[in-house]
Amino acid sequence: xxxxxxxxxxxxxxxxxxxxxxxxxxxxxxxxxxxxxxxxxxxxxxxxxxxxxxxxxxxxxxxxxxxxxxxxxxxxxxxxxxxxxxxxxxxxxxxxxxxxxxxxxxxxxxxxxxxxxxxxxxxxxxxxxxxxxxxxxxxxxxxxxxxxxxxxxxxxxxxxxxxxxxxxxxxxxxxxxxxxxxxxxxxxxxxxxxxxxxxxxxxxxxxxxxxxxxxxxxxxxxxxxxxxxxxxxxxxxxxxxxxxxxxxxxxxxxxxxxxxxxxxxxxxxxxxxxxxxxxxxxxxxxxxxxxxxxxxxxxxxxxxxxxxxxxxxxxxxxxxxxxxxxxxxxxxxxxxxxxxxxxxxxxxxxxxxxxxxxxxxxxxxxxxxxxxxxxxxxxxxxxxxxxxxxxx
Amino acid sequence: xxxxxxxxxxxxxxxxxxxxxxxxxxxxxxxxxxxxxxxxxxxxxxxxxxxxxxxxxxxxxxxxxxxxxxxxxxxxxxxxxxxxxxxxxxxxxxxxxxxxxxxxxxxxxxxxxxxxxxxxxxxxxxxxxxxxxxxxxxxxxxxxxxxxxxxxxxxxxxxxxxxxxxxxxxxxxxxxxxxxxxxxxxxxxxxxxxxxxxxxxxxxxxxxxxxxxxxxxxxxxxxxxxxxxxxxxxxxxxxxxxxxxxxxxxx
Numbered sequence: 001x002x003x004x005x006x007x008x009x010x011x012x013x014x015x016x017x018x019x020x021x022x023x024x025x026x027x028x029x030x031x032x033x034x035x036x037x038x039x040x041x042x043x044x045x046x047x048x049x050x051x052x053x054x055x056x057x058x059x060x061x062x063x064x065x066x067x068x069x070x071x072x073x074x075x076x077x078x079x080x081x082x083x084x085x086x087x088x089x090x091x092x093x094x095x096x097x098x099x100x101x102x103x104x105x106x107x108x109x110x111x112x113x114x115x116x117x118x119x120x121x122x123x124x125x126x127x128x129x130x131x132x133x134x135x136x137x138x139x140x141x142x143x144x145x146x147x148x149x150x151x152x153x154x155x156x157x158x159x160x161x162x163x164x165x166x167x168x169x170x171x172x173x174x175x176x177x178x179x180x181x182x183x184x185x186x187x188x189x190x191x192x193x194x195x196x197x198x199x200x201x202x203x204x205x206x207x208x209x210x211x212x213x214x215x216x217x218x219x220x221x222x223x224x225x226x227x228x229x230x231x232x233x234x235x236x237x238x239x240x241x242x243x244x245x246x247x248x249x250x251x252x253x254x255x256x257x258x259x260x261x262x263x264x265x266x267x268x269x270x271x272x273x274x275x276x277x278x279x280x281x282x283x284x285x286x287x288x289x290x291x292x293x294x295x296x297x298x299x300x301x302x303x304x305x306x307x308x309x310x311x312x313x314x315x316x317x318x319x320x321x322x323x324x325x326x327x328x329x330x331x332x333x334x335x336x337x338x339x340x341x342x343x344x345x346x347x348x349x350x351x352x353x354x355x356x357x358x359x360x361x362x363x364x365x366x367x368x369x370x371x372x373x374x375x376x377x378x379x380x381x382x383x384x385x386x387x388x389x390x391x392x
Numbered sequence: 393x394x395x396x397x398x399x400x401x402x403x404x405x406x407x408x409x410x411x412x413x414x415x416x417x418x419x420x421x422x423x424x425x426x427x428x429x430x431x432x433x434x435x436x437x438x439x440x441x442x443x444x445x446x447x448x449x450x451x452x453x454x455x456x457x458x459x460x461x462x463x464x465x466x467x468x469x470x471x472x473x474x475x476x477x478x479x480x481x482x483x484x485x486x487x488x489x490x491x492x493x494x495x496x497x498x499x500x501x502x503x504x505x506x507x508x509x510x511x512x513x514x515x516x517x518x519x520x521x522x523x524x525x526x527x528x529x530x531x532x533x534x535x536x537x538x539x540x541x542x543x544x545x546x547x548x549x550x551x552x553x554x555x556x557x558x559x560x561x562x563x564x565x566x567x568x569x570x571x572x573x574x575x576x577x578x579x580x581x582x583x584x585x586x587x588x589x590x591x592x593x594x595x596x597x598x599x600x601x602x603x604x605x606x607x608x609x610x611x612x613x614x615x616x617x618x619x620x621x622x623x624x625x626x627x628x629x630x631x632x633x634x635x636x637x638x639x640x641x642x643x
Contacts, residue, residue: 342443347480350440351494351550352468352501361493365484368533372484 003108003141003171004043011049016098017110024104033287036317037227037256042171042199047141051075055136057082060163067378068130068159071119075135076144078117088123099177099205103231106203109143109175118147121156128157128379135198139168149179150186152209157187157376159383164194164223171199178206178214185213189379191386194223196251202228210236210265217370218245219383220255230259230288234268241270246367250279250310259288263296270300275370276307277363278314286316286335291323299326303333308340308366310359393418393589394439394459394558399450401431401438401614408434410614411450416558419586423600423625424593426611427633432593433477435611436560439591440474441467454558469501471557475547475564481535487546488530491516495553519552523579540567548579555583561592565599577602597629612638 001008003026012018026043027034055074064070064082069089072082078091085091093115101107121129135142150156164172172194180186194200200223208214220226232241247255261270276284286305303320320333340362348358367387374380394416401409408431416422424432438445439452441464452459459467482490496506507515520527525545535543544564551559559580565573580590580603594600600608600622608624609616610633618624618636628636 343480344482346443349464350468350474352497354465361485368484
């Protein structure tokens with residue numbers, strides 16, 4: 001079955017989302033942001049719409065760590081027998097309420113779920129939560145949906161792993177809704193280990209209340225094509241939103257970060273920093289639009305795209321965009337592109353490290369700089385260990 | 393060990409070395425002195441294949457190999473170590489990870505077994521305790537936020553771990569206080585086993601006093617214009633370069 005004609009009515013479980021999808025239509029090249037990240041071929045690919053939740057977790061037992069609470073999710077199905085959550089972490093399927101989003105791809109996934117999977121953090125967590133998503137499919141379209149809710153006055157560190165063992169071409173359409181209540185903080189890290197056959201779309205939506213903080217770190221790699229769609233309407237005072245991302249791709253991989261952020265209340269800070277490392281014939285898109293409405297006084301806005309082109313054939317398209325309707329704000333945007341620092345490369349080579357390995361070390365250093373921004377030491381250590389960094 | 397003949401080197405299309413000759417035998421310590429712009433750093437950069445240097449003509453034989461045919465990595469693994477005047481900071485690369493990688497690359501090159509984490513830690517702790525080096529630098533990123541002195545001590549640590557055959561020391565004493573100079577000199581002297589050689593650039597007599605050179609060369613306009621023993625460095629300290637006919641046009 002193909003997505004192009006939305007001819008999958010028999011599979012639909014949420015009519016409301018499906019109707020919204022029909023109205024919005026799947027994004028194609030006629031939409032500005034998708035001109036340089038064309039998905040039309042994906043919509044025309046015949047996919048299997050039936051997928052199994054029977055993924056062996058045996059190879060991933062090592063991820064059951066005492067210093068974390070952990071949850072295993074296999075092809076969107078929660079595996080309670082392989083989880084160690086406590087009473088502060090509630091995993092439930094709940095009745096859906098309508099989500100406002102102009103992202104058709106968000107509604108695409110929602111169409112396949114009658115109820116919504118939700119993780120609620122009701123008290124401060126004494127250790128971080130690790131969510132391990134496992135995928136094993138063949139030539140499938142796999143929608144997933146999860147709400148992560150942080151209750152009032154709570155702080156939580158959450159790491160979400162996406163590990164794919166997919167074969168043949170697969171399309172993973174992942175919905176995440178962050179519901180951060182008043183005076184709460186969510187530090188969320190997303191690590192992708194997709195397969196070379198995957199196209200992945202991460203549709204991020206949010207409900208963020210006043211005096212709250214949402215800090216996101218996104219580490220992308222391996223997928224054939226990957227897209228992060230960040231959609232944030234910030235309508236309450238004193239919100240801080242940060243997105244720090246790494247796009248480390250090679251061969252013919254494509255990657256995009258498309259963000260739509262609206263400031264609609266006072267004293268909101270939003271920062272988007274993406275570091276691209278592009279090798280071979282890979283291509284990346286950075287299209288970040290931040291709108292600061294007239295009532296959004298004292299806003300602080302940063303948009304930054306930094307790119308290191310490891311090869312002459314790699315390409316970056318960076319479009320940081322600001323739409324400002326107020327006078328009282330601090331805003332800056334930047335896009336820089338360069339090659340590997342010759343001085344750094346020479347220093348490593350002068351100590352006997354071969355060129356290819358020295359380049360790998362410098363590329364890893366970019367990732368490490370982002371990982372070092374993580375304040376929770378357990379999370380930082382885990383990520384470095386998982387990514388095989390600093391092995392001494 | 394090292395035999396340089398009639399070497400001409402350009403940097404940014406400007407000829408810096410103009411027919412330089414130098415021979416260093418195993419176990420010898422040579423000191424290069426000269427005014428700024430004489431070509432001292434260019435010489436050590438050319439020996440270690442810096443990307444800025446373009447060798448136009450001449451030859452460099454090292455351990456009876458044509459050094460100019462080897463790339464930077466190969467030269468390093470053959471035992472050439474250049475200590476940088478201003479070591480670059482690389483945030484995101486852990487110092488210990490860097491040192492272990494460098495040592496194991498050299499061991500691989502020499503067909504020796506790579507050191508595992510435990511053996512490496514044992515080795516590095518031994519070296520550090522001998523020279524009062526602070527273990528905290530191992531946990532930090534490579535030279536990131538290091539003071540001038542810490543950077544130089546980190547260069548010394550690399551020297552002690554990699555145990556090169558030819559040490560090219562480009563102002564390893566600059567930015568160090570007198571106690572730190574003594575530690576660095578002690579570290580360098582500990583490596584002198586009668587086989588290793590040193591080519592050292594310095595502006596100060598203090599370092600020469602601590603590492604007693606066999607030869608002192610005055611470099612001017614891309615050539616060695618005078619060679620002597622340690623007494624030449626002492627004389628230079630008293631009279632300055634002008635006494636040897638060297639004009640500093642930057643003054």
